[in-house]
Amino acid sequence: MSWLILYRGSLSSCNYGCDYCPFAKTKNTRAELAKDAQELEQFVAWVKSRKEKIGILFTPWGEGLIRKYYQAAMTELSHLPNVTKVTIQTNLTCSTKWMEQVNKEKFALWTTFHPTQTSIEKFAHKCQELDHLNIKYSAGFVAFKEDISILEALRQAINPAVYVWANAYKRIPNYYTKEEIERIEQVDPLFRYNTQYHASLGESCRAGNTTFSVDGDGNMTRCHFIKESIGNIYESDLSQVLKPTPCTNATCGCHIGYVHLDKLNLAATYENSILERIPKEEFWRKTN
Ligand code: SF4
């Protein structure tokens, strides 16, 4: 049995100040951070106790990797025999020195560049540190129309062997022209998947069966987008909880959700790097 787990604990703070984000320049109290650390420790112990093969994507509200306890937890998880992958969404502002200790076969990063918060040069410099450490990662950001040239510059600035993804701004229908989509596809050939809310009601999705979301208290939902509780990893018999169930939402528009939608067949595109968003080379490098 193999599971892919999205973990989001009670952390809710960030060192960056993106103006659209509720966590911009927010701080947790010492007590809140201690609670988050304790939750994470309990989660790591649970993973250690399981027989299943487990891949983990941390999707914190805010920035986790500036916290030493996230660094320690990820390092430990990367060395566990039943862990297939440990990865996190990060703005890459943390130091990289600690990554010397991770198991590089199983550790990877989903990095996001924030054009309003740092420069391409600084971000590319951090990417070079990852390259020197042999850490696998993807990099990208939300490609607003006015930022397409920044996306192209990011592509030029970092290692050509690293996949650069672009998220689509979807709140305004038909926001992009055909030409803009084609231009973005020169950087990210998989961009078109992200421009849509995929019809998902009644569709077969691995969320709730082989992949699920967990919060700091162990409460499970099938994915981040359907809030109905399906159990608790510390209390439930997961063999009773996890089963194939059709999606109950009308659409699924976020990469961390629709990659599990069977009809899109994206498991074949990403294989065992689905959590850190690194497609197999044949799906993106040929056009670069
Ligand atoms: S880096 Fe991410 S979490 Fe932090 S303020 Fe920006 S969007 Fe929010």
Ligand code: SF4
């Ligand atoms: S299609 Fe999206 S919303 Fe529906 S169950 Fe899967 S991940 Fe959740």
